[in-house]
Amino acid sequence: MYQHIKIPAEGRKITVNSDFSLNVPDNPVIPFIEGDGTGVDITPVMIKVVDAAVAKAYGGKRKISWMEIYAGEKSTRLYGQDTWLPAETLEAVKEYVVSIKGPLTTPVSGGIRSLNVALRQQLDLYVCLRPVRYFDGVPSPLREPEKTNMVIFRENSEDIYAGVEWQEGSAEAKKVMDFLIKEMGVKKIRFPASSSIGIKPVSKEGTERLVRKAIQYAIDNDKPSVTLVHKGNIMKFTEGGFRDWGYHLAQKEFGATPIDDGPWCKLKNPHNSKEIIIKDSIADAFLQQILLRPNEYSVIATLNLNGDYISDALAAQVGGIGIAPGANMSDSIAMFEATHGTAPKYAGKNYVNPGSMILSAEMMLRHMGWTEAADLIIASMGKSILSKQVTYDFARLMEGATQVSCSGFGEVMIKNM
Ligand SMILES: NC(=O)C1=CN([C@@H]2O[C@H](COP(=O)(O)OP(=O)(O)OC[C@H]3O[C@@H](n4cnc5c(N)ncnc54)[C@H](OP(=O)(O)O)[C@@H]3O)[C@@H](O)[C@H]2O)C=CC1
Ligand SMILES: O=C(O)CCC(=O)C(=O)O
Numbered sequence: 001m002y003q004h005i006k007i008p009a010e011g012r013k014i015t016v017n018s019d020f021s022l023n024v025p026d027n028p029v030i031p032f033i034e035g036d037g038t039g040v041d042i043t044p045v046m047i048k049v050v051d052a053a054v055a056k057a058y059g060g061k062r063k064i065s066w067m068e069i070y071a072g073e074k075s076t077r078l079y080g081q082d083t084w085l086p087a088e089t090l091e092a093v094k095e096y097v098v099s100i101k102g103p104l105t106t107p108v109s110g111g112i113r114s115l116n117v118a119l120r121q122q123l124d125l126y127v128c129l130r131p132v133r134y135f136d137g138v139p140s141p142l143r144e145p146e147k148t149n150m151v152i153f154r155e156n157s158e159d160i161y162a163g164v165e166w167q168e169g170s171a172e173a174k175k176v177m178d179f180l181i182k183e184m185g186v187k188k189i190r191f192p193a194s195s196s197i198g199i200k201p202v203s204k205e206g207t208e209r210l211v212r213k214a215i216q217y218a219i220d221n222d223k224p225s226v227t228l229v230h231k232g233n234i235m236k237f238t239e240g241g242f243r244d245w246g247y248h249l250a251q252k253e254f255g256a257t258p259i260d261d262g263p264w265c266k267l268k269n270p271h272n273s274k275e276i277i278i279k280d281s282i283a284d285a286f287l288q289q290i291l292l293r294p295n296e297y298s299v300i301a302t303l304n305l306n307g308d309y310i311s312d313a314l315a316a317q318v319g320g321i322g323i324a325p326g327a328n329m330s331d332s333i334a335m336f337e338a339t340h341g342t343a344p345k346y347a348g349k350n351y352v353n354p355g356s357m358i359l360s361a362e363m364m365l366r367h368m369g370w371t372e373a374a375d376l377i378i379a380s381m382g383k384s385i386l387s388k389q390v391t392y393d394f395a396r397l398m399e400g401a402t403q404v405s406c407s408g409f410g411e412v413m414i415k416n417m
């Protein structure tokens with residue numbers, strides 16, 4: 001049925017019920033994309049660690065059948081030089097419901113557009129979920145890194161990130177510019193003849209579905225607040241719209257009521273009657289607040305580009321993007337991936353930290369309901385870091401550490417399960 005994807009001889013598909021809950025067989029087929037750059041290093045280590053955790057947690061009763069699917073450079077080698085994201089890869093991600101991917105390269109300026117963004121857009125994986133937590137012993141630039149404990153809900157399908165833009169000098173850029181100046185009366189473009197131009201779509205619908213997920217997460221996970229992060233003072237109708245639609249949704253769907261004269265509002269968690277505060281922060285101020293007063297923030301709902309910047313900034317506070325996991329999700333499909341990219345200078349050197357990808361897999365196991373295996377991974381990650389046998393990124397900042405390779409860290413984790 002597939003051209004290059006080999007369906008494992010054993011294993012069954014995960015399926016989705018009408019209420020979006022999952023039916024997970026004991027031997028699910030999980031598609032994975034190895035990834036470009038350091039993907040060749042971290043992906044096999046992630047698979048080894050996950051297999052070990054599952055074997056240990058379920059004594060052979062459960063097992064993942066991994067199925068390689070292709071995107072990026074490996075895909076061009078297999079399917080032909082222009083095929084960066086084969087249709088059958090998208091099909092497999094949809095059909096098998098839960099998958100995991102390594103990082104994929106996007107060139108700067110010219111060349112192909114981001115395959116990561118294409119996957120998110122074409123599968124409508126509108127939530128980018130990135131939890132940020134501290135593991136004891138991780139070297140951090142902060143004095144009290146344990147105070148950083150946030151979960152980012154980044155809108156994953158809209159914004160300037162969608163890549164609707166035209167290059168300076170092109171006929172298209174000129175056409176858009178003419179339309180803006182002649183038909184829309186725009187006078188504020190400083191250098192119209194030599195501007196590239198981009199469009200920033202932000203919708204009510206896109207905002208509402210993202211903020212709904214963030215508030216529901218706060219309710220289900222007993223979180224004290226949801227902060228809408230935006231630059232709505234400057235981009236009034238896009239980022240300001242995000243803020244206003246977010247507050248409105250909190251009131252309309254979750255019964256939130258204004259605090260004083262608003263716009264902050266609060267709702268009662270139906271599970272335990274605790275208050276959840278819905279507040280907002282302007283993005284530049286937010287970036288200094290998370291350094292100075294991180295414990296005031298919990299669940300973060302934000303637009304696509306802000307979410308990208310905030311993800312790496314928060315990751316740095318708890319030790320860097322070597323241990324920053326994530327997921328891209330629609331209501332039914334979930335594709336897990338690290339926050340970091342392909343780190344090309346380290347590619348193929350068995351050097352980088354596989355922690356982000358392993359923790360992304362831990363999120364995947366939890367999403368599948370395999371909590372015992374997920375718990376083993378978290379416990380082993382904590383123990384391994386405390387043992388100070390760590391990859392270069394931590395070793396260079398830790399006193400008395402023994403530097404291990406990428407695969408070496410995987411072995412340490414398996415030993416510590
Ligand atoms: N979702 C995805 O697939 C993503 C893809 N990308 C793409 O990746 C490519 C490279 O992007 P770039 O901006 O260099 O960002 P990267 O995230 O790839 O790397 C930036 C720096 O982060 C550190 N780092 C990255 N990965 C690890 C790891 N596993 N362990 C420890 N440290 C790590 C390294 O720091 P140091 O130098 O200090 O050692 C590295 O130089 C680009 O093409 C970009 O578009 C980027 C982000 C996400
Ligand atoms: O798609 C890319 O190359 C970069 C994406 C990215 O940085 C992110 O999603 O965090």
Ligand SMILES: [Mg+2]
Nearest residue numbers: 308311312339
């Ligand atoms: Mg990023």
